[in-house]
Amino acid sequence: MFLHIDCNTYFASCEVATNPELEGKPVVVANDNENGGGIILALTPEAKALGLKRGIPLFKVRNLIKLNNVVIRQVDHKKYRQISHTIMNAVRQQDIVQDFVQYSVDEFFGTLPLTDPDELRHYAKLVKDMIWDTTHIPVSCGISQSYTLAKVATHYAKHYKGYGGICVLMPENRERALGLLDIADIWGIGRQNRQKLYAIGVHTGLEFANSEEAQLQKLFSVAGLNTWRELRGIPSINLSRPAQQRSIMQSRTFAYMTDDQKKLEQSIRQFAADCASKLRAQQSVCRQVSVFLSTNRHREDLDQYRNSGSVRLPSPTADTPIIVKSAVAALEQVFRTGFLYKQAGVILSDISQEEGMQLDLFSEPEDERHRKLMRIADAINKKFGDDTVNFGK
DNA sequence: TCTGGGGTCCTAGGACCC
DNA sequence: TCTGGGGTCCTAGGACCC
Numbered sequence: 001m002f003l004h005i006d007c008n009t010y011f012a013s014c015e016v017a018t019n020p021e022l023e024g025k026p027v028v029v030a031n032d033n034e035n036g037g038g039i040i041l042a043l044t045p046e047a048k049a050l051g052l053k054r055g056i057p058l059f060k061v062r063n064l065i066k067l068n069n070v071v072i073r074q075v076d077h078k079k080y081r082q083i084s085h086t087i088m089n090a091v092r093q094q095d096i097v098q099d100f101v102q103y104s105v106d107e108f109f110g111t112l113p114l115t116d117p118d119e120l121r122h123y124a125k126l127v128k129d130m131i132w133d134t135t136h137i138p139v140s141c142g143i144s145q146s147y148t149l150a151k152v153a154t155h156y157a158k159h160y161k162g163y164g165g166i167c168v169l170m171p172e173n174r175e176r177a178l179g180l181l182d183i184a185d186i187w188g189i190g191r192q193n194r195q196k197l198y199a200i201g202v203h204t205g206l207e208f209a210n211s212e213e214a215q216l217q218k219l220f221s222v223a224g225l226n227t228w229r230e231l232r233g234i235p236s237i238n239l240s241r242p243a244q245q246r247s248i249m250q251s252r253t254f255a256y257m258t259d260d261q262k263k264l265e266q267s268i269r270q271f272a273a274d275c276a277s278k279l280r281a282q283q284s285v286c287r288q289v290s291v292f293l294s295t296n297r298h299r300e301d302l303d304q305y306r307n308s309g310s311v312r313l314p315s316p317t318a319d320t321p322i323i324v325k326s327a328v329a330a331l332e333q334v335f336r337t338g339f340l341y342k343q344a345g346v347i348l349s350d351i352s353q354e355e356g357m358q359l360d361l362f363s364e365p366e367d368e369r370h371r372k373l374m375r376i377a378d379a380i381n382k383k384f385g386d387d388t389v390n391f392g393k
Numbered sequence: 394t395c396t397g398g399g400g401t402c403c404t405a406g407g408a409c410c411c
Numbered sequence: 412t413c414t415g416g417g418g419t420c421c422t423a424g425g426a427c428c429c
Contacts, residue, residue: 010411030415031415031416038413038414038415039413039414039415041415041416055414055415056414057413057414058413058414059412059413059414060413060414062413075415075416077416077417103410103411104410104411104418105411106411107411187409187410188409188410189409190408190409190410191408191409192407192408192409193408193409221408221420221421221422222420222421222422223408223409223420223421224408241419245418245419246418246419246420247418247419248417248418249416249417249418250416250417251415251416251417252415252416253414253415253416255412255413288404296414297414298414308405310404310405343415345416345417
């Protein structure tokens, strides 16, 4: 059987776990910026009870927050990654959960070599309690015949208090569970696919699972059909992923809007340098550098423009100056005057491992000196903090 | 007159996820 | 005043090959 573990209101739980004085208080985690912008990313149950919701811009709820002494915590992704790492290690210490993998910063999957519902529940409880003892993070557990059904089970574990945060969904209860579930709540059904299904009169998980394969084939790609199979109890999703990331991105929504190319270039240079350093941290090289730009889509009164451009590198590299230079070139491709820009970012792609690196015929001995320089710069920044040393123009 | 057919590889963009 | 920041996979279609 497949086990799914989902941390409850993860970012908010991490803040409470690491700041005990926040216990029992309404807390929201937001990506607040210097202008007081930002949106709510996570909230404790106490904050939810006040009517606050994930995704709301802070400026719309300042009053509510002030009135109820809601604590606003700045989002801290580094901390959250560390805590999920601790959870990973803790669960891997014991030997009942197998194939334990991290799916996202706050979700995990594994398998349990058991079939008895009472036993399954018992071991899920052990894992849940152990995670609580180790990290003080509350989690919900779902268990069923496939990854997708395990997530359905977790959905019920979260929504029915009586389950105590654990739901074992056995085959005999599958139809009942799916019959009560809107297709929008199913993993793998997004906005587009939901509309397609509504259009053919399919609204519940059960109606979807009972649909004809031939009909679905016309509407969906393999991903949609995998979801369909999983809901019928046939495991069809493979979660194993390559050790390294296939793309690395850094972007920002600015506090301001600007039409100044020089100013954008400053940000793009920083993003590109940071991406390059992440790239080296996973011992990889990339062959493509892309830049995207966007105006403020919330300002319907202003002219809108968004575009992206790429630079293909002659050979794979993790060299900061080369990557920065390429990003600036890509920016020049897409920048248009007469618009007020609000968001920009850099994406590195076509990533491969450094070892198997294809040296091109014309690579310079200079490259080796560059690589040494990068290694030293990275080591200094790791030891003394990011941005201790940077690359000049 | 009649104007191939079958591949592979790459990329951008769309769908999904948290 | 003020509206996030990352990722993955799949597919269609163009470029290119013989």
